[in-house]
Amino acid sequence: MSVTTPEAIQEFFTRADGRYVFARWGRPIAPIVFGVADETLATVKGALEAVVTLAGHQMAETDPELGSNLMFFFFRDWAELLEVPDLDRLIPGLGDLVAKLDAAGANQYRVFRFEKDGAIRAAFVFLKMESELQKLPAETLALGQAVQVILMWGDRAFAASSPLAKLPETGATILRPDVAGIIAAAYDRMMPPSAVDPSHAYRIFARLQG
Missing domain, CATH: 3.30.379 (Chitobiase; domain 2)
Known part of the structure; x- marks a missing residue:
C-alpha cells in the first residue's frame, strides 16, 4: 500500500466492520x-x-x-x-x-x-x-x-502486503518507508493517543508532508 493520500492512511486503521480505530502506547x-x-x-x-x-x-x-x-x-x-x-x-x-x-x-x-x-x-x-x-x-x-x-493497526492493514521490504542492493530486511513514516507521525507529541474519527488520518498525512 503506497501512502499518497489521507484515504490510504485511513485504510491502515480501518477495521473489517468499517470503523476507524487508532491507538498508540501511552x-x-x-x-x-x-x-x-x-x-x-x-x-x-x-x-x-x-x-x-x-x-x-x-x-x-x-x-x-x-x-x-x-x-x-x-x-x-x-x-x-x-x-x-x-x-x-x-x-x-x-x-x-x-x-x-x-x-x-x-x-x-x-x-x-x-x-x-x-x-x-x-x-x-x-x-x-x-x-x-x-x-x-x-x-x-x-x-x-x-x-x-x-500501534493498533486495522485488522486488514497488512493482509495484502508486509510492513517490511528488502533492500535490493544488500537483501537486508527493513521497515517500509511509508509504514515507518506513519509510526513516527502517529507518535508526534501533538497527536492524540487514540482516535476513532477518520480525520485523524489527515493529521498523520500532514506530518508526513512535513
Missing part, C-alpha cells in the same frame, strides 16, 4: 518473551527497541503497575496457551479464543488492553511457530511483530 513498553532461546530473545527485544526508537517512545525494564506490559508467546500448538499459569486471568475467555484460532488455522494473534484515554496499556502477542513462520529469519519475524504491536 506508557513505556516493558516487554517479556516466552518460549524462545536467549539469542532469539535478544533479537525480539532488539527489533522492538529499533521500532520504539523510530517512534520516539520509551522502553523500560518493568512497568510499575503491571510488571511487564507487552508479552510475546512463542509456541507450536494453540493448546499450549491453556497450560500457561494465570493466562486465563489476563485473557478472559481464553479457552474459547484458543479453540477459535485453532479452528481457523491462525498462526498469530494480538490482544490489546487500553488506558482510560484509549492509549495502549498492555498487549499480548501469540505466535504459533508452524511452517510459514518458521521459514522467516528471526530478525524478519521479530521486526514484523514489533511493527504490528507499536
Whole structure:
C-alpha cells in the first residue's frame, strides 16, 4: 500500500466492520518473551527497541503497575496457551479464543488492553511457530511483530502486503518507508493517543508532508 493520500492512511486503521480505530502506547513498553532461546530473545527485544526508537517512545525494564506490559508467546500448538499459569486471568475467555484460532488455522494473534484515554496499556502477542513462520529469519519475524504491536493497526492493514521490504542492493530486511513514516507521525507529541474519527488520518498525512 503506497501512502499518497489521507484515504490510504485511513485504510491502515480501518477495521473489517468499517470503523476507524487508532491507538498508540501511552506508557513505556516493558516487554517479556516466552518460549524462545536467549539469542532469539535478544533479537525480539532488539527489533522492538529499533521500532520504539523510530517512534520516539520509551522502553523500560518493568512497568510499575503491571510488571511487564507487552508479552510475546512463542509456541507450536494453540493448546499450549491453556497450560500457561494465570493466562486465563489476563485473557478472559481464553479457552474459547484458543479453540477459535485453532479452528481457523491462525498462526498469530494480538490482544490489546487500553488506558482510560484509549492509549495502549498492555498487549499480548501469540505466535504459533508452524511452517510459514518458521521459514522467516528471526530478525524478519521479530521486526514484523514489533511493527504490528507499536500501534493498533486495522485488522486488514497488512493482509495484502508486509510492513517490511528488502533492500535490493544488500537483501537486508527493513521497515517500509511509508509504514515507518506513519509510526513516527502517529507518535508526534501533538497527536492524540487514540482516535476513532477518520480525520485523524489527515493529521498523520500532514506530518508526513512535513
